[in-house]
Amino acid sequence: MKKLICISQKESCAEDFFVRTEKILKQGVFAFILREKSLSAGEYEELALKLLPVAKKYSSPFFLNGHYELACGLGLGIQLSFQAYRELRESPVPVGISVHSAEEAEYIVRxxxxxxxxxxxxxxxxPTDCKKGLAPRGLEFLSSVCKAVDKKIPVFGLGGVSPDNMPALxxxxxxxxxxxxxxxxSPDIEELFKKFAAV
Incomplete structure (x- = not known):
């Protein structure tokens, strides 16, 4: 499933979080991002360390979200906001960047x-429940980001993504x-991945 990035949301997990994470990593996704914004720094580090032995069993890259020092110390990828990337001078680990405009994407390339x-x-x-009340930026926005990047970096659409709308992405x-x-x-993650794989 190299066309999918999976992002964690532990509190809404349909089964044991570690079991679900392993099922995702088994699929060979492009990346798994440990998000968990509600956790303190200490709680986040504890969870990341517990997940590390599971992640090391698989080839899917394991990214931390916004915990730069921890990611570098563990040799894991790091997901950053565009602003955090702008302030970053160097990184010994791979970086994923979240953008909200074509201009931000163009800056990254330049x-x-x-x-x-x-x-x-x-x-x-x-539209997505994660951003209730906020209008989606839409396919035109995503297209403008892709044009700005010009295939130099893989671009992934985020928000309300399903097997049904993957062709549009x-x-x-x-x-x-x-x-x-x-x-x-999802009550059946394997079935969900089958649907994505069939697109």
Missing amino acids: HPKGISVSHILAGHVF YGTGAYGGAIMSSCMK
């Missing part, structure tokens, strides 16, 4: 800084899609 940029997350594209030039709620809440 200012590589010698940093290995793994991917760009662009969202939110479709591909139509913008996106490399793939990123999912959070569905990969955590």
